[in-house]
Amino acid sequence: MNHNLAFIIEDDSDLAAIFAFILTEKGLETEIISDGRMAIEKIESRLPGLIMLDIHLPHVSGASILTQIRAQPRLASIKVLVVTADPTSMNGIEELADLTLLKPVSYTQINDLIDRLIQKTAS
Amino acid sequence: MFRLIRYFSITSLAAFVIVTIILGVFYRQLAINDLIVLGENNNVALTQTFANSLWPDFEQFVMNASDLSPEQLAESPEIDQLRMDVLTQMNGLSIVKIKVYNLDGLTVFSTDPTQIGQDKSTNAGFLSARSGQVATELTHRDSFSAFEGIIENRDVISSYVPILSKGIIKGVFEVYDDVTPLLLLIQETQRNVIIGVTLMLGILYAVLFFIVRHGDRIIQQQRRERERVEEALRLARDEALAALHFKQQILANVSHDARTPITVITLYTEMLQNHLYGPVNDKQRNALDSIHVSTRQLLFFFTTLLDEAQLNAGKVVLRDTEFVPSDLLKNLEASIKPMADKKALALNTSAAGLPDTLRGDPDRLEQILLNLVYNAIKFTDSGTINVKLYLSDEHHWALSVSDTGIGIAPEMHERIFEAFWQVDGSTTRSSATGVGLGLSIIKQLAELMNGKVSVQSELGQGSTFIVTLPLSGKNVSDES
Numbered sequence: 209m210n211h212n213l214a215f216i217i218e219d220d221s222d223l224a225a226i227f228a229f230i231l232t233e234k235g236l237e238t239e240i241i242s243d244g245r246m247a248i249e250k251i252e253s254r255l256p257g258l259i260m261l262d263i264h265l266p267h268v269s270g271a272s273i274l275t276q277i278r279a280q281p282r283l284a285s286i287k288v289l290v291v292t293a294d295p296t297s298m299n300g301i302e303e304l305a306d307l308t309l310l311k312p313v314s315y316t317q318i319n320d321l322i323d324r325l326i327q328k329t330a331s
Numbered sequence: 332m333f334r335l336i337r338y339f340s341i342t343s344l345a346a347f348v349i350v351t352i353i354l355g356v357f358y359r360q361l362a363i364n365d366l367i368v369l370g371e372n373n374n375v376a377l378t379q380t381f382a383n384s385l386w387p388d389f390e391q392f393v394m395n396a397s398d399l400s401p402e403q404l405a406e407s408p409e410i411d412q413l414r415m416d417v418l419t420q421m422n423g424l425s426i427v428k429i430k431v432y433n434l435d436g437l438t439v440f441s442t443d444p445t446q447i448g449q450d451k452s453t454n455a456g457f458l459s460a461r462s463g464q465v466a467t468e469l470t471h472r473d474s475f476s477a478f479e480g481i482i483e484n485r486d487v488i489s490s491y492v493p494i495l496s497k498g499i500i501k502g503v504f505e506v507y508d509d510v511t512p513l514l515l516l517i518q519e520t521q522r523n524v525i526i527g528v529t530l531m532l533g534i535l536y537a538v539l540f541f542i543v544r545h546g547d548r549i550i551q552q553q554r555r556e557r558e559r560v561e562e563a564l565r566l567a568r569d570e571a572l573a574a575l576h577f578k579q580q581i582l583a584n585v586s587h588d589a590r591t592p593i594t595v596i597t598l599y600t601e602m603l604q605n606h607l608y609g610p611v612n613d614k615q616r617n618a619l620d621s622i623h624v625s626t627r628q629l630l631f632f633f634t635t636l637l638d639e640a641q642l643n644a645g646k647v648v649l650r651d652t653e654f655v656p657s658d659l660l661k662n663l664e665a666s667i668k669p670m671a672d673k674k675a676l677a678l679n680t681s682a683a684g685l686p687d688t689l690r691g692d693p694d695r696l697e698q699i700l701l702n703l704v705y706n707a708i709k710f711t712d713s714g715t716i717n718v719k720l721y722l723s724d725e726h727h728w729a730l731s732v733s734d735t736g737i738g739i740a741p742e743m744h745e746r747i748f749e750a751f752w753q754v755d756g757s758t759t760r761s762s763a764t765g766v767g768l769g770l771s772i773i774k775q776l777a778e779l780m781n782g783k784v785s786v787q788s789e790l791g792q793g794s795t796f797i798v799t800l801p802l803s804g805k806n807v808s809d810e811s
Binding site: 220222223226229233264293294295296298299302308310311312313314315316317318320 | 587588590591592593594595597598599601602605607630648650652658661662665666692694
């Protein structure tokens, strides 16, 4: 698992760019995936340590990506931070995400939470 | 389907027919009874005449007739004489037969000579007359031997009448009276009665029929009208429901879709403010602050609208998760401090005495705090806003927001939680904007969380809003 690599699975390019900026500031390498259909494949091949996941994606729901990640033992320990606009979209699968944030999030919020996640990974 | 006209036609027709038949039969029966009574009276009268005129001459002969044999009886001259006298007496009357019996039941005389000598001592009619009681019956005879020969197809009233001489029964007279014409008369009258009644009932029926048909038409009309109205109502209701659903869909979609762009705006604004893209001069900082504040208001607006729609539709589902109380305050400050700074208001937060984590819906709680602080800023011109999270008792924790603003009069304390209520602040500031839904939503959310909200305030003395919630999260319902 590549702890210095973070994936951003988000179809809005502006938002994805901001997330990438924040993560890069922390010294992480980032990759943006805007089409959810390629997500699992890419995750399996590059094994990121952290994923920022949007639920409301076209073609494929973020929720199904999340369940697929957790279903595979190789991927189960990846840290997943869900950022979503719809609070009900995580109903029933809350526990699968390490953290869930509701849009809009503040810069401070994201920063703190990502730090926390990274720390957990390190220890 | 019940049709009045059909029901009426069948039942009243049946009733009228039955009534007609009953009347016809009833009339006939009464008439015949009367005929029999009158016939009997006739026969009794005739017998009396006979007793008065002829009997004395033949009494002796009749009394001793039992001593003779039937042949001797038939040939005796007294019988001939009796026959002649009887025929004379019966001339012109409707009597068709006469028989005389002595007290032993012997047929001493009959206008049909073949019957002379017959024994009638066991005949019920004879026995009845012998004991003084007249016995009468009306019978139809297909063929009958009268003294003029055989007659056919006649109706006859026959009576056994006691022959009374000086008050003592001396013999029995049997009289046959032909009442065929009278019976025919009765029949004819019966027919007329039936025709008359049928005619009258027919007219009655026709009148009633038209009345009922008219009534039936009105009923059908009203029924159709009512069905039309019900259909229209159903359509209207379906349209209204569809429109409501559509509206809720739109609200949900708009609110949802708006969040991502708003997130982009707020994040970039924050990052610029934090010098991540280089230094920022004062003018730029002010501009960024304004953008941030306005964006928060915009978000607020969307969230409020969506919440109200969802709450109305009963569609709000609360999260039940662990969260860190101080995180709530951190996010709150990040969101709303710029607004407070703009009005030069101090914002203090504290979460003393609470456990490290609590259970509940952190986003909704965030929303409640934002709402309360937003209101506090709106109605406070100078001073401090204090936000406290604390343990209120063994089983509850609370969040309170107090300000040094214009305050709320006690009479208003209940009403401010109603939807669309705007405290028409005495403030002349035109900054009192807002949808007016905030407090109503807070109340509904708090209640959904099994908590409650209250206010302490006096005019000019600031306000404190307190939301008390159960410690164990939203599923506590009947605990404590």
